Amino acid sequence: MITYESSKLWQRTWFLALTLGAGVGVGAWWLQTRATGTANGASASDAPAPVVVKTAVKADVALLVPPKMLEDGRPSDFTPEDWAALKDAMSKTPNPRTELERVVRYLRFQKGFEQWQKLQDGPDVATRHQLAMRLLEQVPERMSQGELMMGEAQMLQAALLADLEPNEDVRKQKLERAQAALSAAAPKLDVRQQARDADLIKEYKQREAAILADYQSRPEPQRSPSKLSDDLETARRAVYASKN
Numbered sequence: 001m002i003t004y005e006s007s008k009l010w011q012r013t014w015f016l017a018l019t020l021g022a023g024v025g026v027g028a029w030w031l032q033t034r035a036t037g038t039a040n041g042a043s044a045s046d047a048p049a050p051v052v053v054k055t056a057v058k059a060d061v062a063l064l065v066p067p068k069m070l071e072d073g074r075p076s077d078f079t080p081e082d083w084a085a086l087k088d089a090m091s092k093t094p095n096p097r098t099e100l101e102r103v104v105r106y107l108r109f110q111k112g113f114e115q116w117q118k119l120q121d122g123p124d125v126a127t128r129h130q131l132a133m134r135l136l137e138q139v140p141e142r143m144s145q146g147e148l149m150m151g152e153a154q155m156l157q158a159a160l161l162a163d164l165e166p167n168e169d170v171r172k173q174k175l176e177r178a179q180a181a182l183s184a185a186a187p188k189l190d191v192r193q194q195a196r197d198a199d200l201i202k203e204y205k206q207r208e209a210a211i212l213a214d215y216q217s218r219p220e221p222q223r224s225p226s227k228l229s230d231d232l233e234t235a236r237r238a239v240y241a242s243k244n
Helices: 013-020 026-036 080-090 096-118 125-144 150-164 168-185 191-217 225-243
Strands: 002-004 051-053
Touching: 080 096, 096 125, 125 150, 125 168, 150 168, 191 225
Parallel strands: 002 051
Antiparallel strands: none
16 A cells, blocks of 8 residues: 655645546455455556555544644644645646545545554444445445446445445345445446547556656666656646646
8 A cells, every 4th residue: 555655745646546537446455455465455457556645633533523624724634734735736627626625535535444444353343334334325426536436336335335234135235225326326428538538548658658668778876766756747747738
């Protein structure tokens, strides 16, 4: 799992994925993690692995109790640095306020998910089940926002219900209802938009490959990670900004 600590928030691959509306692969990541018994399971898709943004409060608080608004205008579950970075990045989108709210909701979902996963083998069953119920409620919204793919959302629902409902027959019925809600929340298929998105991804991947090849071909003393990050960000902007 990647943990955000200090580098520019909006240059992280996961953050670019959020602002571009790409999936993050939470459900696949959870199943992979449980299967391997490690904390570094990779997503089954090409989407970036889940990310935890460090905050000043416990990870489960934001999902179970609404965070307080502090005097500086930020919610209490975000550090000043993270909040400033989020606001700056979202200010560059067509709908800054809407995008900020969306990303904040997703990050809280992700932090709650991570806490639920950590509680799997612990004694605090009540908190784990509270988190599982809150996460289950939010899965359709996360999918409708493009942050989970349908298959990932279904896997996550199955995992959460496996924790919440011990009766197999009842669990099957609940899962059927939950997955019906997913189908209702699924974004309408736009074939032309999908084709345009695929072209953009292909173009960016080509630029990315050329930048990485140039970086790797250079002697070690001439390699600059900060320049690499800047070059990748410039390529991303060149591909996506001009197409909006």
